[in-house]
Structure formats: structure tokens, C-alpha cells
Amino acid sequence: MSSSRKFPLSTIPIYVLLVIGAGVMILPFLWMISTSLKGQGSMFDYPPRLIPRPVQWDNYYRAWTTLPVGLAYLNSLKIALLVTAGSLLTSSMAGYAFAKMKFLAKQPLFVVLLMTMMIPGQVTLIPMFMWFSQINWVDTHWPLILPPILSNAFGVFLLRQFMAAIPNELEDAGKIDGLNPWQSYWKIMLPNCKPALAALGIFTFMGNWNNFLTPLIYLNDQNKFTLPLIISSFKGLYTTDWPLLMAASCISLVPVLIVYLFAQRYFIEGITLSGLKG
Amino acid sequence: MSKLSLKIAAVSLIASLVLSGCSSNGSSGSSSGSSPGEGSGEKVTLRMSIVAGADEMPGWQGMVDAFNNAHPDTEIKLERLPGGWGEYVQKMTAQIAAGDPPDIGRLGVVYMPMFSSKGQLEDLTPHLGNFDKSQYYASALEQYDQNGQMFGMPTGVYTMAMYYNKDMFEEAGIPLPSSDWNEAWTFDELREAASKLTKGEGPNKQYGVYVNLNPERAIQYLWSNGGGILNEDRSKSIINAPESKEALSYLQSLIQDGYSPTPADTQTTPVDQLFQSGKLGMLIEGTWMMPGFSKIDSFEWGVAPIPVGATGQPATPNFVDAYVVYKGSKHVKEATEALKFFVSEEAENILVDNNIGGIPVLKSVADARKVDMFEALSLEEKEVWFQSVEISQALPFTSNWQELMDTTMKKLDLVGFGRLDAGQAADELAVELDKMLE
Numbered sequence: 001m002s003s004s005r006k007f008p009l010s011t012i013p014i015y016v017l018l019v020i021g022a023g024v025m026i027l028p029f030l031w032m033i034s035t036s037l038k039g040q041g042s043m044f045d046y047p048p049r050l051i052p053r054p055v056q057w058d059n060y061y062r063a064w065t066t067l068p069v070g071l072a073y074l075n076s077l078k079i080a081l082l083v084t085a086g087s088l089l090t091s092s093m094a095g096y097a098f099a100k101m102k103f104l105a106k107q108p109l110f111v112v113l114l115m116t117m118m119i120p121g122q123v124t125l126i127p128m129f130m131w132f133s134q135i136n137w138v139d140t141h142w143p144l145i146l147p148p149i150l151s152n153a154f155g156v157f158l159l160r161q162f163m164a165a166i167p168n169e170l171e172d173a174g175k176i177d178g179l180n181p182w183q184s185y186w187k188i189m190l191p192n193c194k195p196a197l198a199a200l201g202i203f204t205f206m207g208n209w210n211n212f213l214t215p216l217i218y219l220n221d222q223n224k225f226t227l228p229l230i231i232s233s234f235k236g237l238y239t240t241d242w243p244l245l246m247a248a249s250c251i252s253l254v255p256v257l258i259v260y261l262f263a264q265r266y267f268i269e270g271i272t273l274s275g276l277k278g
Numbered sequence: 279m280s281k282l283s284l285k286i287a288a289v290s291l292i293a294s295l296v297l298s299g300c301s302s303n304g305s306s307g308s309s310s311g312s313s314p315g316e317g318s319g320e321k322v323t324l325r326m327s328i329v330a331g332a333d334e335m336p337g338w339q340g341m342v343d344a345f346n347n348a349h350p351d352t353e354i355k356l357e358r359l360p361g362g363w364g365e366y367v368q369k370m371t372a373q374i375a376a377g378d379p380p381d382i383g384r385l386g387v388v389y390m391p392m393f394s395s396k397g398q399l400e401d402l403t404p405h406l407g408n409f410d411k412s413q414y415y416a417s418a419l420e421q422y423d424q425n426g427q428m429f430g431m432p433t434g435v436y437t438m439a440m441y442y443n444k445d446m447f448e449e450a451g452i453p454l455p456s457s458d459w460n461e462a463w464t465f466d467e468l469r470e471a472a473s474k475l476t477k478g479e480g481p482n483k484q485y486g487v488y489v490n491l492n493p494e495r496a497i498q499y500l501w502s503n504g505g506g507i508l509n510e511d512r513s514k515s516i517i518n519a520p521e522s523k524e525a526l527s528y529l530q531s532l533i534q535d536g537y538s539p540t541p542a543d544t545q546t547t548p549v550d551q552l553f554q555s556g557k558l559g560m561l562i563e564g565t566w567m568m569p570g571f572s573k574i575d576s577f578e579w580g581v582a583p584i585p586v587g588a589t590g591q592p593a594t595p596n597f598v599d600a601y602v603v604y605k606g607s608k609h610v611k612e613a614t615e616a617l618k619f620f621v622s623e624e625a626e627n628i629l630v631d632n633n634i635g636g637i638p639v640l641k642s643v644a645d646a647r648k649v650d651m652f653e654a655l656s657l658e659e660k661e662v663w664f665q666s667v668e669i670s671q672a673l674p675f676t677s678n679w680q681e682l683m684d685t686t687m688k689k690l691d692l693v694g695f696g697r698l699d700a701g702q703a704a705d706e707l708a709v710e711l712d713k714m715l716e
Binding site for chain 2: 040042043047066067125126129130133138216217220221222225229230232233234235236237
């Protein structure tokens with residue numbers, strides 16, 4: 001439809017600006033890749049060199065073999081996927097209840113739920129840890145999976161707002177055709193919430209993929225570590241092998257990049273929808 | 279698709295999550311060995327939790343394996359945590375608060391007063407048995423053995439000395455410094471060398487010396503000039519004493535004359551990188567830099583005593599990390615046994631073999647293994663490190679040391695940037711520190 005349109009001169013400044021902006025954004029990224037291929041010590045050469053000489057592919061082999069990076073991949077993936085799937089289910093169910101159903105003390109309950117968002121995670125960290133250590137869940141993945149599934153107040157809030165904007169007439173029509181509340185949630189609400197679900201899913205996935213503090217507190221065994229912990233393990237106490245650290249970071253980025261390539265549309269929708277950035 | 283089948287699906291999903299969680303807890307619960315084996319002849323499992331660089335792990339693991347082989351009734355499981363001391367302390371605090379700490383840890387010397395004053399460490403004294411303290415360097419053992427209580431076993435001694443780039447010295451025609459601490463350079467000699475080594479401008483500038491105003495890296499200048507940061511019983515600040523002020527002013531002048539990178543410069547390039555890339559002549563830093571610097575092949579470098587101030591007495595701080603038993607361990611006796619093994623001849627030799635842990639605290643091992651340690655240095659230069667242990671002193675760590683340092687650095691950064699006179703900064707700082715020490 002736009003292929004026949006002429007390229008207006010007035011858009012040139014916009015493109016120039018966008019290219020400059022894109023350049024600024026991508027430079028640290030290129031720097032990371034470049035550093036990951038450098039030798040120790042040549043990282044701070046001046047003038048800075050984007051294409052290292054010599055190129056040390058060996059860094060990637062060393063990064064992959066010194067620590068269980070592959071295992072950390074699987075751990076991170078398992079946790080992030082389970083939490084995302086689980087919290088989409090619980091948040092949408094709770095969101096539906098708050099948006100469309102009538103029950104006792106609905107408003108006060110919703111306010112209490114919102115209030116839980118005001119408590120910083122650090123405050124509940126130690127009580128939670130004590131609780132999980134009593135049921136022997138420390139050094140397992142469960143404390144990283146169950147709490148975010150069962151207490152995603154932000155997700156409930158986001159989906160409740162989105163569902164409240166869906167006209168009641170849709171649901172009424174379903175009721176006349178004999179749908180019970182569960183069916184109208186599953187067949188009417190969920191399909192209409194896809195953009196919100198996608199946005200929430202992406203935020204949840206990213207949040208858990210990048211999470212550092214909670215896994216740090218709960219996990220002891222190196223074979224159970226998630227990627228952020230493993231990458232941080234590349235830092236020494238006094239000196240850091242930066243090229244190795246950067247190689248590990250590059251490796252860890254690959255799945256996120258793939259997800260982004262396929263889900264770019266939802267990312268942008270999610271940001272415009274919620275007014276937040278990931 | 280009935281509503282029933284969906285409900286069943288949802289319920290069974292949640293149930294399976296919870297149940298599989300429980301089942302995996304069953305197996306991990308028994309292996310972590312929280313209570314079995316108390317005196318019943320069963321095997322006791324101890325958890326040991328440390329932070330370390332990845333390249334240090336073979337050494338620590340080797341030491342733990344040696345213990346496990348020699349003690350069939352006890353098994354230590356070594357856990358390496360990610361990150362640095364900050365993350366480690368955060369995690370230990372949470373686990374102690376929850377009553378589920380690892381039995382053994384290795385704690386940075388800076389954090390020892392904080393942990394011991396809060397009662398988060400076990401006193402080892404009741405379980406020491408026939409432990410012979412005289413075999414160890416007093417400067418290492420004393421700081422953890424006070425008032426009849428012992429809260430930690432020293433892991434090894436790190437001190438500070440002056441690394442210097444020999445190629446740059448030759449190029450500038452400066453005679454190499456002596457390796458005897460009693461013949462250390464004076465402040466004036468340091469300034470002269472620094473001025474000769476400094477050249478160039480902008481990002482490729484070559485600096486003579488790095489002046490780090492952080493008290494943990496600068497206190498030796500105050501000591502050798504007759505001053506210090508805190509008084510003997512750590513109740514009052516002496517940073518505003520004339521001797522301390524003089525040393526600080528001297529350091530500030532080195533930065534202002536352009537011989538040292540400013541705090542801003544070191545934000546963009548870490549100083550150890552600056553030294554490794556041959557753009558820094560002299561770096562006063564700790565023994566812990568040795569493994570990294572041993573890989574330098576683009577120039578010759580050496581180690582010398584730190585230049586001394588007005589008193590003429592050489593000084594260097596020591597940093598002796600400690601093996602500790604955390605409060606809440608259910609096996610204090612066995613854990614103390616393990617700690618005694620960690621400072622035994624066998625264990626110390628393993629650490630030396632792997633080039634970690636600093637100078638051994640057991641004098642016999644330190645003497646016997648001189649040849650094998652610090653292989654990048656000549657025999658004469660090795661003595662710089664060994665001699666430094668004898669003259670070294672511990673920093674006046676307090677239980678609120680971190681806060682003291684935060685306050686101090688806020689002022690001293692201004693000194694480094696030249697926005698505040700060193701003498702005035704010391705006066706203002708003394709008031710603030712005294713308030714925090716009350």
C-alpha cells in the first residue's frame with residue numbers, strides 16, 4: 001500500500017535522527033561483542049578498537065567450559081517459562097474475578113492486593129527465606145517458581161484493568177447461549193485479552209530471566225544456578241577477566257535475542273499498552 | 279469440552295506443581311544432613327560456603343578433599359557463591375537470620391567485627407583442644423584471638439607493597455628501588471620518580487604512580503608518617519593529627535601535580551588494567567594482584583617496599599581473612615576440627631601449591647615454601663612479601679567500618695578531585711568520625 005508512495009524529503013532529518021539514536025543504542029552492544037573477542041589487558045587500549053587484533057575465539061570456549069553455563073541456561077529457561085505460564089494463568093483468573101464477577105468484599109480485597117505491591121521485595125525476603133527453609137525448599141528451584149506464580153499483584157492489576165474495558169455485552173451474549181463463568185473466562189475473556197497477556201508474559205519472562213537477588217539467596221549448589229548467578233561467578237574477588245565475562249554475557253543473550261526477534265511486535269504493543277518499559 | 283474437565287486440568291496442574299516440589303524437597307532434605315549423626319557414629323555433613331575467583335576453586339576444593347579423605351566420619355561440602363563480598367555477606371545474613379546457615383565460611387577481615395559483635399559467629403575456644411598458637415604468625419592470629427574468645431582462624435596473610443614497571447624505570451633512568459623494607463624510599467624519592475615517569479597527555483598519558491585515597495589502601499602512608507585514622511582503642515579519630523594531615527596533603531599534591539590518575543580517571547579504567555597495559559609506573563596494591571600480574575608478558579615488572587614518611591619506619595596493612603563457624607551450626611565441634619585442619623601443614627601446602635590464600639599463616643610452611651611462592655619474582659624480590667608480614671599491622675576495623683569508610687570516602691574523593699584542601703577535609707572528617715564512634 002505504501003510502495004507507490006514517494007519518499008518525501010521532509011522525512012530525511014527524521015531518519016538521520018533515528019540512525020544516530022540507533023547507533024548510540026547499539027554501540028555498547030557492539031562493544032560487548034568486541035570485548036568478548038579480545039585478549040586480557042587489550043580491553044582498555046587507546047584508541048579503542050572495535051575489531052580486535054588478534055580475534056580470540058578461544059574466550060567463548062573457555063567461558064563455556066570453566067563454569068556450567070549450559071546447565072544454567074536450562075535452569076533459567078525452566079524457571080522463567082514455568083513462572084510465566086503459571087502467573088499468566090493465575091493473574092488472568094484473578095483479574096477476571098475482580099473485573100467481572102460479584103462477590104463479598106470485592107473492593108476491599110482488591111485494595112489489599114494493590115497494597116501488597118507497595119511492600120518492597122527486600123522486606124519480605126528474610127521471612128520468606130525462613131519459611132522456605134523450614135519446609136526444606138532452600139537450594140531447590142521452588143522458592144523461585146511458586147511465589148511469583150501465586151502473588152503477581154501487578155499482573156492481576158494489569159489484566160483486571162484490561163478486562164474491565166471489555167464490554168459486558170460480549171459476556172451477556174455468552175450467558176444467553178448458556179456459558180457459565182468459567183467458560184466465559186476461557187472462551188470470551190482470554191481471547192480478547194491477548195495483547196495484555198502477551199505484554200504481561202514478556203515482562204514476567206524478562207523479569208525472571210534477569211532476576212539476581214532471589215536466586216542468590218536461595219541457591220547454594222552451582223549446578224542449580226541460573227544464568228545471572230553464573231555470569232556473576234565469572235567476576236573474581238580482586239580482578240576480573242573482562243573478555244571472559246563478556247563472552248559469557250554474549251552467550252546468555254542469544255535466547256533473549258531470538259525471543260525478541262519473534263515477539264518484537266508484542267514488545268512494542270506491551271510498552272504502548274502499559275506505558276512501561278521492559 | 280465440559281467445565282469439569284477444565285477444572286480438573288487446572289487443579290491437577292497446581293497439584294502437580296506442589297507435589298513435585300514436595301518430592302524433590304524430600305530428597306534434598308536428607309542429603310543436606312540438617313540433623314542426623316549427632317554423636318551416633320553416623321557421618322556428619324558440613325556445609326562450607328565461600329566466594330572466590332573461578333581460578334581459585336581447584337585449590338579450595340583440594341583442601342576440602344584432603345580433609346574429607348583424612349576424616350571418614352565427617353564430610354564437607356564446598357559451595358562457591360557468585361559475586362563478591364557484598365553478595366556473600368547479604369546471603370550469609372539472610373541464612374543466619376533464618377537459622378539455616380552453612381556451618382563453615384570464609385569471611386573477609388573487614389566484615390569480622392560486624393559479624394562477631396552481632397553474635398553471628400561461634401566462639402571456637404571451647405573446641406580448640408591442643409591447638410598450638412605459637413606456630414603461627416602473631417600478626418595474623420592475634421586479631422581473631424582476643425579477650426579469651428576466638429571467632430576465626432586466619433586463612434593467609436595479604437599485605438601491600440609497591441608494584442613497579444621496570445621497563446619504564448630504565449627508560450626514565452631511575453635506579454631500581456631496594457627490596458629491603460628498612461631501605462624503603464622516602465616520600466620525596468617517590469615524588470621524584472613519579473615526576474620522571476609521568477609523560478604525555480589525554481587518554482594515552484603515562485602516569486608515574488597511583489594514589490588511592492581509600493584508607494584501606496592509604497593507611498600505611500599515615501602510619502609511616504606517625505599518624506593514623508583511629509586511635510589505639512578505636513574510640514576516637516586521629517585523622518586530623520598533624521602527622522596524618524601532612525601525609526594526606528602529600529598524597530593530594532601527587533594527584534594535583536598530575537603524577538597520579540584522579541578518581542574520575544580510574545572510574546573509566548581500573549588501575550590494575552592501567553598497570554597491565556603499561557601506562558602506570560608504580561602501583562601500591564595488595565598481594566592479591568600477583569596472580570593477575572604474573573600473566574604480564576609485554577614488560578618487566580617488580581615489587582618493592584612502600585615509600586615511608588617522616589618516622590622512617592616502614593609500614594603496610596595486612597588483610598587476614600578468616601575461616602569461621604556461623605552461629606546456628608549444629609556441628610560446631612566438627613566444624614572447629616575442620617578449621618584446625620585448614621591451618622595445618624597439609625592444608626597450607628595445598629593452598630601454596632595452588633597459588634592462593636596469600637602467605638601461609640603457619641611459619642614453618644611459609645619458610646619451607648618460599649621457593650615455590652610468587653614465581654614471577656626473583657628470590658630477592660620475594661623477600662619484599664615475606665618481610666612485609668613481620669612489619670604489617672591490621673587496620674582498625676570496627677563493627678560499623680563500612681559506614682565509617684562511606685563517610686570518609688565522600689570527603690576524600692573531594693580531596694582527590696582537588697576541590698577540598700586535604701587538611702580541611704581531615705578536620706571536618708574527624709568531627710564526623712568521632713560522632714560515629716561514640
